[in-house]
Amino acid sequence: xxxxxYALFTGCTAKQSTPEQLMSTYAVAKKLNIELIELxxxxxxxxxxxxxxxxxxxxxxxxxxxxxxxxHGLTMVTICNTCQLNTAMTKHxxxxxxxxKAKVNEKLNEVGLEYKGTSTITHFLYAIIDDFGLDKxxxxxxxxxxxxxxxxxxxxxxxxxxELQNETHKxxxxxxxxxxxxxxxxxxxxxxxxxxxxxxxxxxxxxLQAPHTAAVxxxxxxxxxxxxxxxxMVTPCPLCHLKLDTQADHASKAxxxxxxxxxxxxxxxxxLALGCSSEELGLxxxxxxxxxx
Amino acid sequence: xxxxxxxxxxxxFRVFRFNAxxxxxxxxxxxTMEVTSEEVVLDILNRIKWDFDGSFSYRRSxxxxxCGACAIKVNGRSTLACKESMTTMIDWFGTDLTLEPLxxxxxxxxxxxxxxxxxxxxxxxxxxxxxHIDEHPEMECAVTPEQADExxxxxxxxxxxxxxxxxxxxxxxxxxxxxxxxxxxxxxxxDVRDDAHITRLEELHEExxxxxxxxxxxxCAEVCPKEVNPIDKITKLHQMLFKEGVATSNVAxxxxxxxxxxxxxxxxxxxxxxxxxxxxxxxxxxxxxALKMFRKGKIVMPWAIPKSDNLDEIQQLIKSSSTVKF
Numbered sequence: 001x002x003x004x005x006y007a008l009f010t011g012c013t014a015k016q017s018t019p020e021q022l023m024s025t026y027a028v029a030k031k032l033n034i035e036l037i038e039l040x041x042x043x044x045x046x047x048x049x050x051x052x053x054x055x056x057x058x059x060x061x062x063x064x065x066x067x068x069x070x071x072h073g074l075t076m077v078t079i080c081n082t083c084q085l086n087t088a089m090t091k092h093x094x095x096x097x098x099x100x101k102a103k104v105n106e107k108l109n110e111v112g113l114e115y116k117g118t119s120t121i122t123h124f125l126y127a128i129i130d131d132f133g134l135d136k137x138x139x140x141x142x143x144x145x146x147x148x149x150x151x152x153x154x155x156x157x158x159x160x161x162x163e164l165q166n167e168t169h170k171x172x173x174x175x176x177x178x179x180x181x182x183x184x185x186x187x188x189x190x191x192x193x194x195x196x197x198x199x200x201x202x203x204x205x206x207x208l209q210a211p212h213t214a215a216v217x218x219x220x221x222x223x224x225x226x227x228x229x230x231x232x233m234v235t236p237c238p239l240c241h242l243k244l245d246t247q248a249d250h251a252s253k254a255x256x257x258x259x260x261x262x263x264x265x266x267x268x269x270x271x272l273a274l275g276c277s278s279e280e281l282g283l284x285x286x287x288x289x290x291x292x293x
Numbered sequence: 294x295x296x297x298x299x300x301x302x303x304x305x306f307r308v309f310r311f312n313a314x315x316x317x318x319x320x321x322x323x324x325t326m327e328v329t330s331e332e333v334v335l336d337i338l339n340r341i342k343w344d345f346d347g348s349f350s351y352r353r354s355x356x357x358x359x360c361g362a363c364a365i366k367v368n369g370r371s372t373l374a375c376k377e378s379m380t381t382m383i384d385w386f387g388t389d390l391t392l393e394p395l396x397x398x399x400x401x402x403x404x405x406x407x408x409x410x411x412x413x414x415x416x417x418x419x420x421x422x423x424x425h426i427d428e429h430p431e432m433e434c435a436v437t438p439e440q441a442d443e444x445x446x447x448x449x450x451x452x453x454x455x456x457x458x459x460x461x462x463x464x465x466x467x468x469x470x471x472x473x474x475x476x477x478x479x480x481x482x483x484d485v486r487d488d489a490h491i492t493r494l495e496e497l498h499e500e501x502x503x504x505x506x507x508x509x510x511x512x513c514a515e516v517c518p519k520e521v522n523p524i525d526k527i528t529k530l531h532q533m534l535f536k537e538g539v540a541t542s543n544v545a546x547x548x549x550x551x552x553x554x555x556x557x558x559x560x561x562x563x564x565x566x567x568x569x570x571x572x573x574x575x576x577x578x579x580x581x582x583a584l585k586m587f588r589k590g591k592i593v594m595p596w597a598i599p600k601s602d603n604l605d606e607i608q609q610l611i612k613s614s615s616t617v618k619f
Contacts, residue, residue, distance in 0.1 A: 012562035016593045017586065041602040044562040048509050050552035052531035053617055060614040061556065107614045111606040160511035174385050175515055176370040196369065201461050201510035208571050209545035210506045216465045217508070246582055285589050
């Protein structure tokens, strides 16, 4: 198999509040012989909030990020659901609106860049599933996670809007019955837990402005996993991770019951199955202690 | 000659039953039937009533995806029963399907719900054109095709409630207007003939009920049977708040604007700095969580915030491409 190579858009969170996500991404990439060229020039995607304030500016900045992936001639790989959405949405809008693309390029040309539309965009979860292949991953598992009931938490922006995400992922995901993360858990030898909240919102994006709403949504998500006897949760989104991992106290108060579970990044789960050490995967960085290793 | 052939499959339906007049708690009835590839969900509701139990109740009217009466939930997904094919439902969910009202807590009889909260919120956003028209105008009020295009898809809303009862915030916050009301508000905000832009926007800006409580989960866009895409309208209304000068300084608006400031300074987001900028002195309430994160190496000190390479490019683009000031 030809060596897989991607332009890595880390997003902001992996460089700050979830350092373990970046560590485990590199650890897993090394095990799978995937080459990652980090887009160190990239800016923040706006996280769907800059877009509320200045839509054109967010388009220009996201187009600039993609332009750098194009310079490498590589598919851009993201490790954050919200980065995935904002980048893919920018690409969709520019690829379907030549006037808008020209207007954005007028700005990018000021700094010697051009958005061509030649790079595709995918999330690391789908790079593993679509490009690397779950069968091949299964063959590489050295520590099957068979002892664990693992609750997948998909996060919104990888599965909705489905029309957009189905443009970027080869795995066609039904947002009401998503399977990618479940399939990944099974490939790692774990038992996937089915629960109602697995494709629901964690509330991250209103954490500051509507904390009660955010806390209830977080609490319901963790409680859903707890009620199905999950040992831990796993997510492809660092924003969901932050909410579920660090806000268990607020969430417990909001829903009136004590709930807390370890919440792993999907890269950490794959890394455990592939035999990476807890140091390589940054397991010490979790607020909800990862105490089962 | 058509080569299309009709296929059948056995499907198990688990159907929500409840009569507020008689029942203390809801229950589910099971019905199994052969379903053809030609049928839509409404056909199944009709067959349950006609073939199994005449007392089974649900709303239906036009059968053409126009009246919005027959929206229900299939395996938790809001669905306009007369529009959604059984083939799609079986493809998505398999042959065990649960039919429920849009909102279980608002159920009155079987799949019929009390949509009072939906209509109250719909009415609250002044869902009509407010225009001070001269009684004796000298010329017609011309709307260009481009201006009409701005509101056309929002105008397609049939008020079925699919998005409203799919919205997780509506479930948690009873004051929240919800995606359908926002899409309707946009329909008039985008109408060049409307004179109530500012008044309506001010109401949409209010905390707890307004736009800033949207969690951006895209459930509303996913379920809308008419492709109104309410979250897209919510985003456009957010932008209008800034452009029309209605946005006042609060935690939500500073949170949006803070991204620009942070990107201008670092390229990437300074996460802690953004919380400080958004919350102001109220940041104190985040200290317990921040301490836990700090102990786990999840907080980067202000002096160590990473910066994007070629930051000067980003700064130049922000300078030349910014379209909004706040």
